[in-house]
């Protein structure tokens with residue numbers, strides 16, 4: 375049984391329009407404007423894989439069954455995107471890049487622009503992942519600007535936020551999350567192609583998953599923040615997904631939480647059968 379929706383926000387409309395996935399010219403899927411909370415699962419492969427393992431993973435994923443009302447994107451390293459695009463079943467899975475440059479094409483050695491991703495038919499990009507924030511020095515401002523640029527180029531954006539353990543234990547969690555969200559709110563005008571991923575840093579790759587209550591508390595707070603700054607209608611439709619040690623054993627309980635609209639999965643997305651089970655955990659909330 376689903377938990378009761380937070381009393382601070384109006385019920386999210388079940389009658390809203392479904393997400394429409396339009397086949398692109400080369401048979402790939404494009405993100406259309408999303409107008410309600412269709413369960414969303416992302417597989418972030420990070421900097422993992424080889425030609426052989428990617429081939430195996432794609433075969434495993436293609437063999438799996440994804441509930442019709444669940445939207446799934448897989449995010450391989452750039453170098454494997456073309457192979458995955460050609461071989462992953464586009465009826466079940468769309469693609470996301472793990473990052474993109476902050477502006478258009480130009481003299482930016484080693485970067486890939488949002489325009490190039492859109493040109494190649496990659497419909498989504500993950501931005502602001504904590505690994506990029508911590509290891510590549512991406513600030514809130516950079517993540518906000520990258521997000522607005524990617525959206526303007528036609529991509530859907532999975533924007534990541536999350537606090538460290540020190541910040542949580544030190545009482546700075548809400549300040550940190552608010553600042554991360556504010557930077558997005560300041561830059562993003564149209565939220566219809568944005569998914570927010572709450573990924574507490576202490577849960578990423580550690581095996582320590584947030585409890586359903588911890589995740590729900592933050593998701594409700596993020597939604598309330600969006601309601602305050604963007605209006606209840608935008609907040610109500612926004613997908614807020616959870617990431618951090620999600621696996622096929624803990625996903626079902628998390629998925630039942632009122633404000634958890636999906637997952638961003640790291641390690642478990644590298645195992646086809648486990649990832650498929652995680653996708654299936656959204657079936658209870660799947661939209662037609």
Ligand SMILES: O=C(CO)COP(=O)(O)O
Nearest residue numbers: 418578579618619640641
């Ligand atoms: O960072 C993550 C997804 O973006 C989560 O990683 P894990 O699922 O490996 O904890």
